[in-house]
Amino acid sequence: MPTETAIDEDELGLIDQDLIESRRVKLEPGAELRVFGYGSLMWRPDFPYIDIVPAALHGYHRAFCIHSTHYRGTRENPGLVLGLDRGGMCHGRMFRVKPEHAQAVADGLHAREMVTGVYEPRWLKVRLEDNRIQTALAYVADRRHPQYxxxxxxxxxxxxxxxxxxxxxxNVDYLKNTVVHLEEMGIHEGVLHRVLRQVEQGQ
Known part of the structure; x- marks a missing residue:
């Protein structure tokens, strides 16, 4: 599935493909995969999973910090899509994937999220509702990338x-869709709601 941050083919030549490949997640055979979702991954994972549970990630927050020059904007008029950026806290969902599906899911996430290399896969600690701490794969905004x-x-x-x-x-539809899905999941994101109000009020 194409990512919301994918770009035109002529722009792909400007992307460091070696860097992108170096960030491919390789799992130990027989290991279960845990993935933290904070955006469209929460409601459109497109991969098989054992279960999905609410999770909180400390040290990062959900932010419109990624330029979109293809799916929600153009090079002349870039839009903005979500990324995980440093600081604060983010409520999301953690997926558990069976060992037999884990590497295929990791490869699928690489294809989905790493089209331009604007995200960096990291293993981060997330807190579940029962206060258990789990390590999960999360895609964090790369502050060195030109799309940041x-x-x-x-x-x-x-x-x-x-x-x-x-x-x-x-880009407005992307924002509205995100807010609606977050609301349905019981996640009340103040910043995103304030952005939407300003958009709707024409401010």
Missing amino acids: AGKLEIAEIARRIKKAIGKTGS
Whole structure:
């Protein structure tokens, strides 16, 4: 499945393919895979899993910190999509994948998330509802990547999202869809709600 941060073929030549390949996750045979989802992965995993449970990741937060120049914007008018950025805390979901499916799922996630190398796979500690700590694979925004947008003010995020349209639709639709799904999962993300209000109010 194409990622929301994928770019045009002529731009792929500018991406460090060796770096992307070096970040491919290789698992020990017989190991179960745990994956932390914080965006579309939570409601559209597209892989088999044993179960999915609420989880909290400390030290990172969900943010519109990734430029989208293909699916939700263009090179001339980039949109913004979600990434995990340093600082704060993020409520998400942890998936458990059977050992027999683990490497295939890891390879599928690599194809989905690592098209441009804007994310860096990391093994991070997440806390479950029963306070157990588990180690899970998470895709963190690479601050050195040219698609990294940095920390933006809410008004600026709203301004960029409101005017961006890409191959799969408007950036506004991406924002609304994200907020709706987070609400359905009981995750009330204040920043995303404030961005949406500004977009809808035309501010």
